Amino acid sequence: MFQSRFQVLAVVFCSALAALAQSSPFQGGSARAIPTHEVLSFHVEWRFIHAGDAKLTWGASNGGDRRGWAAKLHLESAGLVSRLFKVDNDYSSWANEGLCVANSMLKANEGSRRRETTVTFDGARRKARYTERDLSKNLTTSQETDIQPCERDVIGALYQLRAQRLEPGRSVEIPVSDGKRAAMVKVEAQERETVKTDYGTYKTIRYEAFLFNNVLYRRRGRLLIWLTDDDRRLPVQVRVRLPFYIGTVTLQLEKEGKA
Secondary structure, three states: OHHHHHHHHHHHHHHHHHHOOOOOOOOOOOOOOOOOEEEEEEEEEEOOEEEEEEEEEEEEEEEOOEEEEEEEEEEEEOHHHHHHOOEEEEEEEEEEOOOOEEEEEEEEEEOOEEEEEEEEEEOOOOEEEEEEEEOOOOEEEEEEEEOOOOOOOHHHHHHHHHOOOOOOOOEEEEEEEOOOOEEEEEEEEEEEEEEEOOOOEEEEEEEEEOOOOOOOOOOOOEEEEEEEOOOOOOEEEEEEEOOOOOOEEEEEEEEEEOO
């Protein structure tokens, strides 16, 4: 029972920071500048205990003709969660200057499971190639998914949302793909709220992305994000609400810095 619960938590941890921020550019308001370099550290809480830590590193990438954006997300369980089901995951991706993702990789160590997942996005062919290697069993599976010409990965989508202004009462619908599935996802700006964390108190706008309930993910749930209601648009809180036997996972901004 514990193992099945924490396997779900591992998936949630990897997707929660960014999965709700899917949006196309400059709809619903004026554009903001995307940070050139940034490091955001988050505290992860589950059932009122410290369950883990997440560190998101974002920066401009200039490799000759390959100008764009590089992103890294490190997720590690802590405390009781680590003792019951240890998680140590690294996700990385590269997107072009327009935030169209070209490739991504996830190295996942979850309990006794060791997996390496790569996705290659081909906008010209409108296909994403998803390949997963089970390093523990030495097995490889692959599939292709139909996509739009310019897809966002979950982290690039977060920065796209931060670069625009979607006011409460407005929403957008956009195509989202994780390489394995593709769907039209509605993102809704809901309320202005004050959020208090250990790092500070913020005036925010709460957003919800309707990714669960057989949209992008089959599981029932809700995914919420709070962005500061200013030009910085910092993601100060993310919350995933799943069925009662799993519960709610909350990520709160702990500190920020420059890469």
